[in-house]
Structure formats: C-alpha cells, structure tokens
Amino acid sequence: MELEEAINKRQSIRFYQKKRIGNKKIEELVKAAIRAPNANGLENWFFVIYNSNEAREKIQELLIHSHIDYYREIGISNEKMDKLEKKFKEGMYSAPCYVAVFIDKNSKVLKDKKYEELEMHWAIESAAMAIENLMLKAVELGLGTCYIGVANFTYFENEIKKMAGLGKNYQLVGLISIGYPKKERKPRKRRKRLEEITKFV
Numbered sequence: 001m002e003l004e005e006a007i008n009k010r011q012s013i014r015f016y017q018k019k020r021i022g023n024k025k026i027e028e029l030v031k032a033a034i035r036a037p038n039a040n041g042l043e044n045w046f047f048v049i050y051n052s053n054e055a056r057e058k059i060q061e062l063l064i065h066s067h068i069d070y071y072r073e074i075g076i077s078n079e080k081m082d083k084l085e086k087k088f089k090e091g092m093y094s095a096p097c098y099v100a101v102f103i104d105k106n107s108k109v110l111k112d113k114k115y116e117e118l119e120m121h122w123a124i125e126s127a128a129m130a131i132e133n134l135m136l137k138a139v140e141l142g143l144g145t146c147y148i149g150v151a152n153f154t155y156f157e158n159e160i161k162k163m164a165g166l167g168k169n170y171q172l173v174g175l176i177s178i179g180y181p182k183k184e185r186k187p188r189k190r191r192k193r194l195e196e197i198t199k200f201v
C-alpha cells in the first residue's frame with residue numbers, strides 16, 4: 001500500500017469485529033511505531049499490549065465510564081447521552097486489543113531542572129509520532145485504530161498502569177484501540193481549508 005493511500009484511509013474506528021489480532025501483527029505495528037523520530041534518540045517509549053480477556057474487559061469498562069464523564073463535562077443533552085449509551089451497548093470501543101504508549105519521566109539527557117518541562121514535551125511528542133506510525137501501519141494491515149484520550153483521566157491512567165505493573169515514573173501518552181473495522185471505512189473530511197491553517201512566509 002502506498003503511503004498516500006494509508007494516510008487518506010486512516011480514520012478513527014470505534015466499532016470492531018470480534019476477530020483477534022495475532023501477536024505477529026501486533027509486533028509489526030510496534031516495529032513501525034519505533035521507526036518514528038524521537039527526541040535525543042532516547043527511544044523513550046514503552047508499549048503495553050492489553051490483549052487478555054481480563055485486561056480488555058477492564059479497559060472496556062473504564063472506557064465507557066470515562067467517555068460518560070467526558071461528555072458530562074462538556075455538557076451534552078440527556079437525549080445525546082442516551083444515544084451514546086446505546087452505542088456502548090452495541091459495542092462501541094470494544095476492541096480485540098488495546099495498546100498503551102507510555103514514556104519514562106526519568107529518562108532524560110538535560111540535567112538542569114529548568115529543562116524538565118521541555119524534555120517532557122519532547123518525550124510526549126516522540127511517543128505521539130510513534131502512535132501515528134502505528135496507526136498508518138495498521139491501515140496497511142487492514143486494521144483500524146482509535147486514539148483514546150480519555151484514558152489520560154487520572155483514574156483510568158492509574159488503573160492501566162497498575163494492570164501493567166508500571167511505577168510512578170511512567171506517564172501515559174495515549175491508549176489506542178485496535179481491531180478489524182466492523183464497517184467500511186469512511187474517512188472524515190477536514191473542516192478547515194488549507195488557506196485557513198497555513199501561512200507561507
């Protein structure tokens with residue numbers, strides 16, 4: 001598959017087939033992810049694959065809970081909330097696999113405290129680039145993904161860290177649901193025109 005096709009086909013997939021993903025495919029995804037550029041060449045990322053039934057069930061529970069919290073915070077109507085709950089019952093976000101990308105806060109090169117925040121940004125940016133690589137590779141393998149930002153809610157992050165036995169020094173960048181898409185892909189159009197978001201100087 002050409003890169004252009006993968007880029008244009010990628011969209012957030014929230015409904016998946018029940019079909020499991022083999023470990024070899026997951027390894028291919030991680031291999032693509034770690035080809036990403038990374039600050040200071042530190043390769044400061046750690047991938048946790050939540051693949052067991054027990055782990056997936058726990059994550060699905062957290063996903064429903066945190067999305068409800070999210071939509072409550074942004075103040076959606078009761079009617080919309082009912083529709084959302086119906087979608088959860090239909091299996092929204094229920095994926096055969098979840099991959100969480102963490103960074104190690106202790107892994108840095110600049111010793112002075114004044115660079116702490118900067119290095120955190122670099123580590124997060126590096127992990128985010130790895131995530132996009134993983135997502136594009138997933139398209140090539142016929143898989144769909146969704147970035148689950150609500151996994152950064154404290155209770156969610158703490159729980160998935162506990163499940164993986166990770167210490168305080170680890171910080172979650174993103175949780176990605178992965179699986180074979182249930183429906184045909186229909187990539188979402190961009191709202192903003194190129195002229196609105198570019199400036200040639």
Ligand SMILES: Cc1cc2nc3c(=O)[nH]c(=O)nc-3n(C[C@H](O)[C@H](O)[C@H](O)COP(=O)(O)O)c2cc1C
Nearest residue numbers: 010011012013014146147148149150151174187188
């Ligand atoms: C940092 C980040 C956090 C996101 N968090 C969520 C999330 O919690 N739940 C969700 O359904 N989608 C989430 N998304 C997916 C976006 O909603 C989606 O990328 C956006 O609407 C554009 O649609 P597309 O990915 O299909 O092109 C997140 C995406 C990013 C980059």
